[in-house]
Amino acid sequence: MSESKTGMTSDDFRSLVVAMAAAIEANADRLTELDSAIGDGDHGANMKRGFQAVLGELDQLATKPVPEALKAAGMKLVMTVGGASGPLVGTLLMTLGKELPADFDRQAFVMAYEKAVDAVAARGKSHAGQKTMLDVLYPILDAMREGADPDEVAARARAAADATVPMLATRGRASFLGERSIGHMDPGAASVALLAGVVARTLQTHQGA
């Protein structure tokens, strides 16, 4: 078991993946409904398939140092999700894994996360304000930079997902709907906020943070 400065052990990583997969599975129908309203209605099923695939390799992932495990998990999502969210969420995890040193503290994590979010923006040829998962990923970065605790980061992520409801989609399938995309939450934003909540809860259980 590899221990790092954050106290992120391979056991923590294991719990995190199990909790993420469970949360995605429990919310798959809601995510698909959100995607049905302004997209092609496959987001929940796609994310569920991806996280189940990661779960299936958990024993092998947990033997790796956390950055390597993140890279491998990201790669698995890319190969199994099947929608644009696969490369996007996959790029987030792969870049995090690439940028994180084996032994990382909070500051190193925030720096790696910033590069990871920029990589997602580049992959999606998008930026904040287009009603996408970036509209939650960037507020998470801001909250972490301001020193917010995990619970606060998760709350900011949820508020940011809510804030995508009145936005006009200008990227992705939802942009085809123009003004009709207004009034619905972006499914990618909802997924990221959900996962941020899982991370916060898992960190709290394992570290009493």
Added chain:
Amino acid sequence: MNVGIVIVSHSPLVAEGVADMVRQMVGDEVGLAWCGGDPAGGLGTSVEAITAAIDKAWSDAGVAVLVDLGGAETNTEMAIEFIGEPRASLIAICNAPIVEGAIMAATEASGGAPLATVVATAEELSPL
């Protein structure tokens, strides 16, 4: 050796249909492969299937890829990145309508045009 053509659609029916239309136009003069459907067989695209299609249509003159919608493009970019250099710079995604673009690109390729010309010909169909 002529530039190869790859068709990537969310729907295997669309991808196969476009490939049939290309074949009718250029016969066996151009390497051609298609893929469609997500890893579970639903509508969507698969990085693994795209990579296999690029391998199948491979030509040292390069491969032009025609995609339909967002996820097909993003997953194709991902596949190209995983394939890596030196092959990656010989693979180009055409910003063109999938049916017309594929036929224009393949026709150009069958005459022995280089990759840049094949892509430009397909992209003439795209509004600027």
